Amino acid sequence: MQKTLLLFFMTLLCSHKVNAQFADFQFHRKLDKVGTENYYSVPLSPAIIANMQNPLDDLRIYNIDGKDTIEVPFLLEYHGDETIETPVKFELINDVTRLKCCSYITLKMPKKMVINMINLKVLENNFDKILSVEGSNDNKEWFTIASHLRITGFENSNSSFRSTSVRFPSSEFVYFRIKFDDDSSPKITVTDANAFENKTIKGNYDEIAIVKSSQVENKKEKTSELILELKGNNRLSYILLKSNAKNDFYRNINIYKSNGSYQTPKGPEEAWQIINSGVVISNTSNELSLQNEHSSKLKIEIINHDNQPISFDEIKLYSEKIEMKAKLPASENLFLVYGSKSIAAPVYDLVHFQEKIPQSLSVINSGKEEIQAAVLVGKANEPFIQNKKWLWLIMGSLIILIGYFAFSMLKKENSEDNV
Numbered sequence: 001m002q003k004t005l006l007l008f009f010m011t012l013l014c015s016h017k018v019n020a021q022f023a024d025f026q027f028h029r030k031l032d033k034v035g036t037e038n039y040y041s042v043p044l045s046p047a048i049i050a051n052m053q054n055p056l057d058d059l060r061i062y063n064i065d066g067k068d069t070i071e072v073p074f075l076l077e078y079h080g081d082e083t084i085e086t087p088v089k090f091e092l093i094n095d096v097t098r099l100k101c102c103s104y105i106t107l108k109m110p111k112k113m114v115i116n117m118i119n120l121k122v123l124e125n126n127f128d129k130i131l132s133v134e135g136s137n138d139n140k141e142w143f144t145i146a147s148h149l150r151i152t153g154f155e156n157s158n159s160s161f162r163s164t165s166v167r168f169p170s171s172e173f174v175y176f177r178i179k180f181d182d183d184s185s186p187k188i189t190v191t192d193a194n195a196f197e198n199k200t201i202k203g204n205y206d207e208i209a210i211v212k213s214s215q216v217e218n219k220k221e222k223t224s225e226l227i228l229e230l231k232g233n234n235r236l237s238y239i240l241l242k243s244n245a246k247n248d249f250y251r252n253i254n255i256y257k258s259n260g261s262y263q264t265p266k267g268p269e270e271a272w273q274i275i276n277s278g279v280v281i282s283n284t285s286n287e288l289s290l291q292n293e294h295s296s297k298l299k300i301e302i303i304n305h306d307n308q309p310i311s312f313d314e315i316k317l318y319s320e321k322i323e324m325k326a327k328l329p330a331s332e333n334l335f336l337v338y339g340s341k342s343i344a345a346p347v348y349d350l351v352h353f354q355e356k357i358p359q360s361l362s363v364i365n366s367g368k369e370e371i372q373a374a375v376l377v378g379k380a381n382e383p384f385i386q387n388k389k390w391l392w393l394i395m396g397s398l399i400i401l402i403g404y405f406a407f408s409m410l411k412k413e414n415s416e417d418n419v
Contacts, residue, residue, distance in 0.1 A: 025058070026339030027051055029366035034328045041361040042074070042324040042336065046206050047369065049319070050232025051339050055294040058340035061326055064333040072326050072334070073348035075357070080203040080237055080292070080320030090118070090176070090193040101183060105190050106139070107176045113197055114172045120164040121192035125155040129188055130181040133166060135173030145171050208234050208317040217309050224302040224309045228317070235319045236290040236298070241280055242314040248282045249310055252303040255288060257295035272299055285314070292320065325357055326350075328364060336366045 031042065042061070052058050061072040094106035107118070118133070132147035146168035153162040166178065180188065212229040239255070256272040263269075275293050280286040280302075290298075298317075302310065327350075328334060 024340040025337040031334040057345040073350040074326035085196040115195040116170040123189040134177040136175040204321040205318040226300040228298040240316040254301040256299040258297035
């Protein structure tokens, strides 16, 4: 009898524990019906991300199949700007040697562009060279870009090493000349050289609504503070700022995100964290990165110095589009759940098999947001415990039961000792 009671109470507690995982999520959305098992794309709207407690961690897909609730693995794909490096080959037009001093190679760009690195192909296996880099637009007047740079290479029967990338401050010239110090080391032979051109492919973004904006002037500090309030904890990619002011301006700004508030003797204070600095210019749509930070409030500090304050007539915030990629089963009961303060990011085997996911996927959309995902999932796993009072009652009963067992055992031992 005692064992039966103990088993009963333990079963109730385990049942509560299984269903408690769903109670962690505050929101759910039902996905469209999936007719055939396959890989699909599930877009994440800014409204979903704004209600997530742990940015992009507290997100799950569940399939309710009869009495079973099955977690569906997924991957996140981001659709912001993509930077592609394209190699650009130089034309080697001069290779000159000055005895007991140095040697020069002159490189001509196929087109004028900004670069900060040149990769050299060296014929020799063993070398250690000090060099400098110069730039020119007419191959006559030269400007020093960087000096005391170094390239090295060695090779033996056990190992080999080669470092022939020359890095320098970003520069824009038609011609580049590299001067090698040959006084302390043998001359080397450069057979080829190239640089890299960075091309940016514009991504896809959603606009984030600004709920409230306000600007105050700090005459003492000669600054303006623009506060932007958003709905929820948004993922912020970049901001556009434009002013229609009649006077030309060139102002430095600092952009901060709010990490919430903290208490001080004078009351609550906002915890601001700087995320970018830059310059805004008149009659221009100034675009500044927000580093994909998460926040519900931004502060833009405008450094006016001795100039008249400015205001922005156009302010737009953007967040890069994000999609979930998952192999969804054929089901009418697929749910997207999110909004948990305690759950950690999932770890799925799917990350090792990304090449199996097709590039083009059909889209499965999510429906209206509903509060309390646990109520929904409970239909598949009807919990016995619907109220915390029941949990406390069962825990109290279990403690009394254990105390009763302990007392009975002590009483039995005392009786045996008296005999």
